Structure formats: structure tokens, C-alpha cells
Amino acid sequence: MTSSAAATIALTDVAARRGNTTIWDQGSFDIPQPSITAVIGPNGSGKSTLLHLLLGLLEPYSGTVEVFGSEPREASEQLGFVPQSYHVPGSDYLTVLEYVRLGKIGNQFFWRSPKGMDQQVADAIEAVGLAGYERRRLRHLSGGEQQRAAIAQSLMNQPKTLLMDEPFASLDVRHQQRLAELIHGLRMDHSIGSLVVVHDLNPILPYLDGVIYLLDGHAHYAPTSEAVDEDLLTHLYGCPVQVTRTAQGDIFTRVTGHAP
Amino acid sequence: MIELPTVTVQENWLEILTADFMRQAFIGGIITAVAAGAIGYFVILRQQAFASHALAHIGFPGATAAILLGIPITLGMVTFTVVGAIAMALTGNRLNDRDIATGTILAFATGLGLLFSNIASTAAANVQNVLFGNLLATTTSQLISFAVFLFLICLTIAICYRPLLFTSISPEVARARGLHTGRLNLIFLVTLALTITMAVQVVGVLLVFALIVTPPATALLLTARSLPALFLSIGIGTFAVIGGLVLSALFNLPPTFFIVSITTLLWVIATITRPQNA
Ligand SMILES: Nc1ncnc2c1ncn2[C@@H]1O[C@H](COP(=O)(O)OP(=O)(O)O)[C@@H](O)[C@H]1O
Ligand SMILES: [Mg+2]
Numbered sequence: 312m313t314s315s316a317a318a319t320i321a322l323t324d325v326a327a328r329r330g331n332t333t334i335w336d337q338g339s340f341d342i343p344q345p346s347i348t349a350v351i352g353p354n355g356s357g358k359s360t361l362l363h364l365l366l367g368l369l370e371p372y373s374g375t376v377e378v379f380g381s382e383p384r385e386a387s388e389q390l391g392f393v394p395q396s397y398h399v400p401g402s403d404y405l406t407v408l409e410y411v412r413l414g415k416i417g418n419q420f421f422w423r424s425p426k427g428m429d430q431q432v433a434d435a436i437e438a439v440g441l442a443g444y445e446r447r448r449l450r451h452l453s454g455g456e457q458q459r460a461a462i463a464q465s466l467m468n469q470p471k472t473l474l475m476d477e478p479f480a481s482l483d484v485r486h487q488q489r490l491a492e493l494i495h496g497l498r499m500d501h502s503i504g505s506l507v508v509v510h511d512l513n514p515i516l517p518y519l520d521g522v523i524y525l526l527d528g529h530a531h532y533a534p535t536s537e538a539v540d541e542d543l544l545t546h547l548y549g550c551p552v553q554v555t556r557t558a559q560g561d562i563f564t565r566v567t568g569h570a571p
Numbered sequence: 572m573i574e575l576p577t578v579t580v581q582e583n584w585l586e587i588l589t590a591d592f593m594r595q596a597f598i599g600g601i602i603t604a605v606a607a608g609a610i611g612y613f614v615i616l617r618q619q620a621f622a623s624h625a626l627a628h629i630g631f632p633g634a635t636a637a638i639l640l641g642i643p644i645t646l647g648m649v650t651f652t653v654v655g656a657i658a659m660a661l662t663g664n665r666l667n668d669r670d671i672a673t674g675t676i677l678a679f680a681t682g683l684g685l686l687f688s689n690i691a692s693t694a695a696a697n698v699q700n701v702l703f704g705n706l707l708a709t710t711t712s713q714l715i716s717f718a719v720f721l722f723l724i725c726l727t728i729a730i731c732y733r734p735l736l737f738t739s740i741s742p743e744v745a746r747a748r749g750l751h752t753g754r755l756n757l758i759f760l761v762t763l764a765l766t767i768t769m770a771v772q773v774v775g776v777l778l779v780f781a782l783i784v785t786p787p788a789t790a791l792l793l794t795a796r797s798l799p800a801l802f803l804s805i806g807i808g809t810f811a812v813i814g815g816l817v818l819s820a821l822f823n824l825p826p827t828f829f830i831v832s833i834t835t836l837l838w839v840i841a842t843i844t845r846p847q848n849a
Contacts, residue, residue, distance in 0.1 A: 387747060397741070402739075402741065405795065409795075413737045417741070417744075417748070418733075418748040420733070461741070
């Protein structure tokens, strides 16, 4: 397989396995970056597994995964990662500044500090809207602020794409909107794409370029216009979903009944 | 009527303080405090206080077996704690499973230690030393092994400081960024085992918390920045050891009691007076 246009995240006939179970297969798509992509699918359908494949934390059972034209392991510095459980108790004690800085130097042994790091830390903190919080400890931040700190940390190795695992899960509606705007802003102002695992498309729908959906044990990709489809979403969630388009051009999805 | 013994200042305290065995005690105690203060900072960040407690108990049969066999206590201890650390690293990181496995081995190890100490005829005094420490009996050969341990610990921290921090606070991200979290945890637990081996000889199996956990916990109440916290932690432990030895010479009481009292007192003061944002 050749990938001359390297600015993509590409799967070619990938099957993902955990233990002896195939989680999903037939994963073939080529998503240009930077773009905003949602990953949807029921619990246990293998969304986190997909992120782990892209990060090189898991080998594909078959097929090839290419991240910006390289093997995932070699591309790990081009991806930022915000895991679902981004908050670890040990980080409580650190200040935002040190926590974010580790996104750059945390995987380096010895003591050398790269040039311009302080400016980069300041920029990352600024980009996520945490300016003024530098000297605060993580434990004195709200959940949403801690998440922003984790995003700032993931920006430190200057990734081309961020992988986020269910970042909307524990946010209230207003903070969901702010996060969607942040993801959009990173795309517009910094050319950083995002691949975001979500359960509800709505918060991110206005900015969405495409959707990876894990359905019936297969991984598919479709541009937003095709993926946001009543039949598809109804099949995916296992309960009736209605897609509404308002006169202003807004779209949203709504569950309209009960699972059979 | 029971007559309570009175605690008085010994008249020859200055002579005691400058005696050879005291100099040995100061060196051994300070080496241990430096190692414990530094490693302890990571123990707190990595949430491994229980592991340090467990390693001390796992070292207990090592020490009593050494007494039984007539080999150096440090050798017996370090063998058991390092093997224990490797076993703990291999049983993985899932907190609950790990703690249950560790706790079970801990209890077994303590029972084993009791058995060995019963078989050894001269045990009684020695076992008390293992349980509560006996800094005043520090030997030259102990000091040599302590110095080697401290060198290895400092070397590890100097090389792995950032990855140890990163795997403590963002383990999944660290793994995605190419760090071997399992290997780093193994390295860390082995250096912790070396530290515990020393700390047991200073304050005993039952009181290692006072040197490993209390100083860094106190430091973290006072500063959030990692390097200052690490050095403050070292400073608090060292101060407690020096203060403990001086007080023990003054009052002819075991240094362990004073060392633990000082670290506890500092922790209480820091808890009460800590800044709002700590
Ligand atoms: N380390 C693992 N070993 C074996 N099975 C796993 C492992 N991690 C996840 N699984 C299984 O793989 C499936 C997909 O998991 P995951 O990717 O986490 O799903 P999702 O993120 O979509 O909820 C689940 O059925 C889960 O039980
Ligand atoms: Mg998941």
C-alpha cells in the first residue's frame, strides 16, 4: 500500500482483536487531516480499541494502520492523546504548569530541556483557555478544567491530530459546547485535527467533517452528510433516532422512542 | 505503687554525641533520610504507600533469617525486599488485585519472620531492632552498603525523574508516547526496596511510614512544585534524623521515638498552617 499523500489517518482492511475475540473488522478508510471526526458505536463496540490501534498500543490482527504515512509506533509524536480516564490521583499534587510541561519532556530521560519550551507551555495553556491557572494545583480545578489541562498536555508535542476518548462524557451542556468550540478552534487556528469518541453527536455536529461508526462488528467511515442519517443511526443505537434540520441549517439528532 | 521512671538530661550527652557509634548513626541515618525523602515523593505521586508498607513487612523474614543464619541483616533484608518488589511489579498495576496479592504476601511474610525469630535463640533483642530500628548499632559494613544503595537510588532518579513523574500522573498517555510503564514501575519498586531496606534499620518495620511517606506528604503541603517538594522532603527527613539522634543522646531514649515524633510534629504543623491553595 502506498500513501504518497501522507497527511491522512488510514486503515486498510483492518481487523482488531482483544484476546481471542475479533472486536471489529473490515476497517478501511482514509481520513484527510486536519479534520474533525467522530467515532460512534455502542458500548464495547471497540471505539477505544480503535484509538489504541492508532496510537500503536495495540497491533492490528490483520490489515495495516498508517498514521501520517508511518507505522503508528513511529507516528506517536504526531498524535496527542486524551484518554477517557485522564485524571489520575497522583496528578492532584502538580501545578497546571508542570503537568502540561510533562507533555513535552515527560518521555525524555535525563534533564535536557528543549529550547522555547516555556513559550510552548504558555501557548498550550492559552489555547485551552487556562491562562491564569498556571500555578494552581490540579486538585483545585473543576472536572472541565482538569480536562482542559489534559488537552493542553497533549498539545505539547505539537501533534497534528488529537485522539480523545469520550471527552464529552462528564461535561454539562455548557461545557460540552465549550469543548466543541475548543476542538473547532484548534482546527481553525492551529490546523490540529481531532478524532473524538462520542455517544451523542449533537455537541460536535456543527463542526464535524466525518464519522467512523462501529456497526455490527465492522468499522465504517462516512462524511457527516451521509453518516447523519436516520436509518443508520437508528440501526447503530438500536432505538429510533430522528435527524432534524432547522431552517437555519442546524442539524441535531433525537431519540424518539424506546429500544424494541 | 509503680514508680514512674523520670526522664532526665544525661550529663555526658556531649560525650555520647561525639562518640564513634554516634558518628556511624548520623551517617547511616542521613543517607537513609535522603533516599527516603526522594523516593517518598514518588511513592506519594504513584500512590504506592501501601507497597512501601508491604515491602517493609516482606523484609522482616529476610532480616530474621539473616539473624538465624548469622549473615548480615542488610543482605537478608535486601534479598527479600528486592524479590518482593520484582514480584509486585510483575503482578501488574490493577490496583485492587495488586493490593490484595500484596496484602496476602505481606501477612505470610510477617508470619515467616516470626517463625525464623523463634527458631533463632538470640532473637528477642534482635527482632525488636528489626521491628523498631536500631540506628545506634549501625556498623561500618552497613554504612558501605547504604552508600552504594544511595548512589544507585540517586542515579535512577537523576536519569528517570521525568518519566517517573509522567507515568505517575498520565500513565496511558505516557504509554502512548513510547514509555514502558511496566519497566519503569519495576525500576521504581526496586529502588523503593533498597530504600526500605535502609529505613527498616533506622526506624524499623513498623515505622517506615515516618521516613518514607510523612516527609514528602509534609513537603507537598508546603509547595506544589516538584523539585522543591522533593528537596524539602529530603530536608525534613534529614532534620528528623539529626534531631532524633541529638535528643536520644540528651535523654538516653531510642532515636526511633524522637525521629517519628519530629516527622509527625512537622506534618501536624504543616497541616494546620498550610496555605489555602496547598
Ligand atoms: N485489554 C483487553 N483484553 C481483552 N478484551 C478487552 C480489553 N480491552 C477491551 N476489551 C474488550 O474489547 C471490547 C471493546 O472494548 P473497547 O474498545 O474499550 O470498547 P468501547 O470503547 O467502544 O466501549 C469490549 O468487549 C471489551 O470487553
Ligand atoms: Mg471506550
